[in-house]
Amino acid sequence: MPTCTALIVAGGRGSRFGGPLPKQYATLAGQPVLRRTLEVFQATPGIDHVQVVIAPGDEGHYRAAVGGMGLPPPVVGGASRQQSVLNGLEALAAQAPDLVAIHDAARPYVRVSDIIGCLEALRPGIDGAVLGVPVADTLKKVDDAGLLAGTVSRNGLWRAQTPQIFRFAELLAAHRAAASLARHETSALTDDAAVAERAGLRVVMVEGHDDNRKITTTDDMVSTMETRTAFGFDVHGFAAGNHVMLGGITIPHSQALAGHSDADVALHALTDALLGTIGAGDIGKHFPPSDPQWRGVSSDRFLRHAVDLLATAGGRIVHLDLTLVCEAPRIGPHRDAMVESIARIAGIDRDRVSVKATTTEGLGFTGRREGIAAQAVATVEVPRR
Structure with a gap:
């Protein structure tokens, strides 16, 4: 090239x-x-x-x-x-x-x-x-x-x-x-x-x-851009293993997350949120779990793909907000590393990324420590049509 x-x-x-x-x-x-x-x-x-x-x-x-x-x-x-x-x-x-x-x-x-x-x-x-x-x-x-x-x-x-x-x-x-x-x-x-x-x-x-x-x-x-916001949600259950991938980083844990790729529930939710801002469907449309080429692949490729689609449409990320719902592992000690990782993958400044965590007070599948859920909100600017 x-x-x-x-x-x-x-x-x-x-x-x-x-x-x-x-x-x-x-x-x-x-x-x-x-x-x-x-x-x-x-x-x-x-x-x-x-x-x-x-x-x-x-x-x-x-x-x-x-x-x-x-x-x-x-x-x-x-x-x-x-x-x-x-x-x-x-x-x-x-x-x-x-x-x-x-x-x-x-x-x-x-x-x-x-x-x-x-x-x-x-x-x-x-x-x-x-x-x-x-x-x-x-x-x-x-x-x-x-x-x-x-x-x-x-x-x-x-x-x-x-x-x-x-x-x-x-x-x-x-x-x-x-x-x-x-x-x-x-x-x-x-x-x-x-x-x-x-x-x-x-x-x-x-x-x-x-x-x-x-x-x-x-x-x-006077800007020719309009602001759009979209929501992403994903869930992965636990399986045998010794670490989880969250936000593009490895966190030691007594179990792993099950999924066709590396099961990074955080990046999956963020990917869906970004795809939603430009009406581009969901992560399964672009990376079908039935396709063997995505087996075990790092989920940063999924988020980067959504970022590239947004950029091709003339858009830019204003802010990414992520909430992880789980009893374990503890997110607090890894929050800064996750922010840094997500900002790097998305090509934006750290102050445009927010990572939060909460529990369900022992209720539901996350309360029973059966898996992790992630909610993401993406705010972008795209050209007015």
Whole structure:
């Protein structure tokens, strides 16, 4: 598989935005715009690394926005977007990825599935792929006096978005060549596709979605996302053994949980909850117990699958809440390790995971120590349809 680095351009000043911070650092639904954008690319299969380009003097804003994301130090951009992209490309030259995905930091609504679509469009003989949407409005020419001067055919016209994904070496060469042009010659190079076109590269358009809009004014901060909540429940009885799997960790116990996989009742409930947020059925639909390939498999694969389906739908996890119902083993000593494990599997911060435990006061099958039940609630954001 070719390697791909996402180069997130966050060097703009956003003069039309009008807020106290540059728009890429403004808060959108509780998170900086830049962080929301980065989370999408970190969740995209095929994106191996993420590098951010920032404006000089924005180092403090950057650190506050991306804390805990494990990103490399930012690259400092230039006086123009084109120069900022070139600075970013030059910083990646030693690493030399096969592909580079250029994306505006102020487009936080991009979908994982659309990024994947651009990656898949880079077939042999194609140098770049640009995300965009066909023009649907009627286009009019207007003269200097403001009078209509004609109608422009919209056949073949598209609105270009980002990401724009290219073969790295070819785009770097194209940007280096464009950097030597006079200012009046570069004024028409408003995106990386224009730089690629000037160099004679073969670039295809990939249809995306209208909601992948770029934040320009504070009005654009109205989220296109909706919040959904779904519930998951699972039960496993005890069998002979010396440990149980709960939340992706091994807990010593006098018995094991019986099940076709590793019987991790906690991860099964969380998987069902996440699948429910996007109407994707239940765990049995995706991993039938009648299929021998899932016998004894680690349940982190099930939860990761649900997380990937959510990301492909353009969604993100807001919070996962898990309650375990059992008399034994004691959950308290293992709570922090379970939180850490679930957060790692789901690709979210620890503070977005809650693990609780209770008993049924000796009542029912859990009270008789015959098994463990788990209840899970998943809260997510997904694009409005």
